[in-house]
Amino acid sequence: MTRTSSSDTQPGRRRRLALGALLLPLGLSAGACSGGLTDSPIQNTTTTTPEVFVVEGRPLRLRSGRLHRARSRRGHSHITDRYALWLAPDVRAALADHWRDQAELEHASVVAFHDLARRLEVVDAPDHLIRGALHAAEQEADHAGRCFDLAARYLGVSLRPGRLRRPRRLPRPRTTELANLAVEALRDGVVNEGYAAWLATARIATTTDHIVRATLEVIAHDEQHHADLSAAVLAWCLAEGGAPVHAAVHAAAHALPDRMVACVVPAGLDRKALASHGYSDPDPDGSAYRTIRDAAVAALSTTVSTTLSEPATDRRTTGRQTRPTRHPQQGTGRTATPCAAQPA
Numbered sequence: 001m002t003r004t005s006s007s008d009t010q011p012g013r014r015r016r017l018a019l020g021a022l023l024l025p026l027g028l029s030a031g032a033c034s035g036g037l038t039d040s041p042i043q044n045t046t047t048t049t050p051e052v053f054v055v056e057g058r059p060l061r062l063r064s065g066r067l068h069r070a071r072s073r074r075g076h077s078h079i080t081d082r083y084a085l086w087l088a089p090d091v092r093a094a095l096a097d098h099w100r101d102q103a104e105l106e107h108a109s110v111v112a113f114h115d116l117a118r119r120l121e122v123v124d125a126p127d128h129l130i131r132g133a134l135h136a137a138e139q140e141a142d143h144a145g146r147c148f149d150l151a152a153r154y155l156g157v158s159l160r161p162g163r164l165r166r167p168r169r170l171p172r173p174r175t176t177e178l179a180n181l182a183v184e185a186l187r188d189g190v191v192n193e194g195y196a197a198w199l200a201t202a203r204i205a206t207t208t209d210h211i212v213r214a215t216l217e218v219i220a221h222d223e224q225h226h227a228d229l230s231a232a233v234l235a236w237c238l239a240e241g242g243a244p245v246h247a248a249v250h251a252a253a254h255a256l257p258d259r260m261v262a263c264v265v266p267a268g269l270d271r272k273a274l275a276s277h278g279y280s281d282p283d284p285d286g287s288a289y290r291t292i293r294d295a296a297v298a299a300l301s302t303t304v305s306t307t308l309s310e311p312a313t314d315r316r317t318t319g320r321q322t323r324p325t326r327h328p329q330q331g332t333g334r335t336a337t338p339c340a341a342q343p344a
């Protein structure tokens with residue numbers, strides 16, 4: 001292959017290296033000057049998300065409990081999509097922001113499930129729970145890839161995910177870790193991912209774009225699967241950890257928020273166009289969230305009473321599963337019947 005770019009010649013390369021050496025102490029890079037643009041602030045490449053917003057994936061929590069994700073960066077490839085080009089520029093920009101946001105959260109979910117698998121291993125959880133967490137990580141990676149592709153489609157430029165590492169965990173007493181795992185399984189898995197599955201299913205009803213629809217169908221199916229996995233983890237932790245875990249989970253159940261915000265759709269834009277590309281809030285009054293939350297709490301009470309009535313020997317050998325009742329409007333996955341909810 002013959003290189004034609006002058007910047008790839010030896011003198012050009014030397015010039016770029018010299019420029020890089022000059023800019024490095026200033027916190028800049030030669031790449032940023034030669035077209036490797038980023039719209040992420042260099043000093044702050046990570047961000048946190050308020051807990052009241054639903055995380056469409058498994059939330060990645062730091063040791064402090066705060067949510068974490070990595071900001072993505074613009075790549076170098078220009079993307080032209082005729083379906084996206086039909087949209088007004090402000091709608092396209094809003095869709096790019098929305099899907100980029102989703103992609104970053106899904107990307108963080110990959111690390112969150114690897115972290116979960118590791119923690120389950122440490123507390124000697126059954127193999128099927130550990131394998132389930134690893135499989136969920138693969139599914140989250142698929143979601144992230146699909147969402148980054150969608151964001152790039154509206155942005156017109158490819159996107160690169162930021163770098164994330166599994167949070168460092170200090171050794172904890174086993175009961176403490178079981179309580180933490182149980183609380184996270186309830187809050188982040190059963191409730192959050194269950195609601196994320198409902199939202200994805202609901203958005204399918206107003207989506208006309210076939211690529212967005214296919215993405216939402218996959219996400220709706222997988223997120224419900226992740227919520228079910230969390231219910232199994234929760235049941236096992238309750239059975240294994242005894243009274244301290246029960247107390248922690250009950251406290252967490254009472255502290256569940258009254259409202260989780262799906263997303264904030266910008267005012268003044270064509271909402272129908274946004275909804276047809278998957279950007280809508282199908283639960284503006286939060287009623288679907290409360291139904292899912294209340295079903296999770298009711299299922300928790302059933303699991304606790306069953307666990308307490310079981311002999312201890314049975315508890316150690318079985319991972320009893322508790323599944324929250326699906327919302328009446330919720331579909332069943334990739335071939336789900338779209339729910340009747342309408343965008344705001």
Ligand SMILES: [Fe+2]
Pocket residue numbers: 056057058109140193222223226
């Ligand atoms: Fe998930």
Ligand SMILES: [Fe+2]
Pocket residue numbers: 056057058106109139140143219223
């Ligand atoms: Fe996901």
